[in-house]
Amino acid sequence: MPPSPREPDGRRSPRVLVLLLLTALAVLSLDAGLGPGAVSDPVRRAAGTVLGPAEGGASGLLAPVRAIGDLTTGRGTLRERNAALEAENARLRDQLGRADVDRNRLAEYDGLAASTSDGGLQTVQARVVGLGGAQSFSRTATIDKGTDDGVGRDMTVLSADGLVGRVLRATASHATVLLLVDKGSTVGGRLGSDNELGFLRGDGSLAGAGRLTLTTVDSQVAPDVGDSVVSWGSPGAVPYVAGVPVGRVEKVSSSPRQQTRSITVAPYVDFSSLDVVGVVVGNAATTTSQAQGE
Amino acid sequence: MRIPRLLVVALVLVVAVALQVGLFPHLSLAGVVPDLVLVVVVAVALVRGPESGAATGLVAGLLLDAAPPADHTLGRWALALVVVGWLAGSVRQDARRSLPASAVLVAACAFVGTSIFALSGLALGDPGVSVAAVLLVVPVAVAYDVAVGLLVLRPLTRLLDGLEPRRRGLPTLAGAR
Incomplete structure (x- = not known):
């Protein structure tokens, strides 16, 4: 579908929405299905390494x-x-x-x-x-x-x-x-x-x-x-x-x-x-x- | 043009997550903090449309799911913010025209976002989520998000508009005056 002239990047293909929703659901079911911590622990450790100091800065x-x-x-x-x-x-x-x-x-x-x-x-x-x-x-x-x-x-x-x-x-x-x-x-x-x-x-x-x-x-x-x-x-x-x-x-x-x-x-x-x-x-x-x- | 824009959006998201978790708890109402990250997703969706909005929502949600001290199932905020990004992007032509319209949009997005997050918790059997808690938290969150949205949505959309390669008569909040 070609983009309309008024919306240079405003595409809205339902396929993309479905894909993104499925990605979120896949993460959700992976984490819920593999038991506590199997997926979330390494991910959260990685995120905490970056976001922990940022939070400290914001809190300060x-x-x-x-x-x-x-x-x-x-x-x-x-x-x-x-x-x-x-x-x-x-x-x-x-x-x-x-x-x-x-x-x-x-x-x-x-x-x-x-x-x-x-x-x-x-x-x-x-x-x-x-x-x-x-x-x-x-x-x-x-x-x-x-x-x-x-x-x-x-x-x-x-x-x-x-x-x-x-x-x-x-x-x-x-x-x-x-x-x-x-x-x-x-x-x-x-x-x-x-x-x-x-x-x-x-x-x-x-x-x-x-x-x-x-x-x-x-x-x-x-x-x-x-x-x-x-x-x-x-x-x-x-x-x-x-x-x-x-x-x-x-x-x-x-x-x-x-x-x-x-x-x-x-x-x-x-x-x-x-x-x-x-x-x-x-x-x-x-x-x-x-x-x-x- | 594309790389700097992605970098700016990523940076804005990280700052928003840090503020939402580090600073805003000091300013909480009944424990509820403003969903700054959700407002950022709405802003991106308003400027870039539903697909970019939903994609930003996925990334922002995953950040929020993984940022300490979160301890819920990964992907719950991601699911909620994908829907929020798509929703905000789909109605952007109407929502950008006036301040009241964007306030209504933020309210709708906050309601949808926090509700999806809460309902996913109920579905997954998260012990902290009870119907009583949801009924208390969601209205406060919607009100707080609208207040914060009115403050930061316009500066954010301006910042993001400035990153667009070409601007062809997009209706903006500033142009509505």
Whole structure:
């Protein structure tokens, strides 16, 4: 079909549309059909190598704006003091959250107290440079540290407030983190008051702080509102290290029809304002015990 | 002429992806960020027509699918943006005449694009996609995209018009005034 004089390049052959649609569908079915990560992992690693730094640059565009705000309103010192207070608050809450667990642990098996993660964690500090929008229907983040800094797949990510999530994949300079509030995220949790175990799942909220739902292994467990929840810990501390504060029980509701209770946990971390996070790249306690085992 | 144009479009797409993922989350409404990449595809389609629009949509969608921190099935944005590019290119003679017309086009494209992405998630059983979430996200995304579209569509079409080898009386947004 010859192009009309008014549209120098405005061809619209349905064959091209069909071809392009089929290409998209082929990519889609390849990735969906070959199982998680078979196609997408190498592709995303390649894309992340190029686009990760670009995101970091775009994310840094706001830094001067923030700096100007500090200069003009003189909030710089206030901000510093606020940061110090927040850090102290987080530390105290952390202690409070662990107090129950640690007491129970000490009572039950004294010797194991040494292996609680407290103090034994080696972390790499990273900044969040990219976040998925609500249109993506997932809660993931890009951080500006990658395999060059020792960050790798399935490592625990935490912040000063508590557990953030785990690393899904990493390029040399950047990594993608699955946040706890994502609908696909599950983490083992331990109730601070009575050491009961359960699973925390993200509620999939696409904005704001988000909530987790706790399903206890023993369905008879009735936690109190305000109970703290810490991470249970995975075997070999992969992907989650033990004893990291996760959140606080916010609501417990039970229906007489179902034998289970629905427990809502408010995470300590505010997922709507993530900035500096730490990636656990080593655990002194685990490394020693592994070394002894070999 | 063709190589520089492709380079400029590729560069614009990479910048748009970086802004959409790196900067816009700081400016999100209820978690929704403006779909700048979608607006770029609409702009290319308005200047170049449905075939180029759909092809740009495929490339832009694949970029968006692969850019960290995306973790959905590859090809979902590609599918959505191919349709968006074709749609915008097909109605370009009408849509370029006035600002309200292009706002309506961006709204339609945003609705179609985010809906196709969401529906593909429902079809593939993505755990994060629920009907309630879709009903909340799509209207906000459409409104935000129209706002951003009104800001950047005209500069973008001008930039792309400047790359055309010859201009033969194409109706432009600027010419409508």
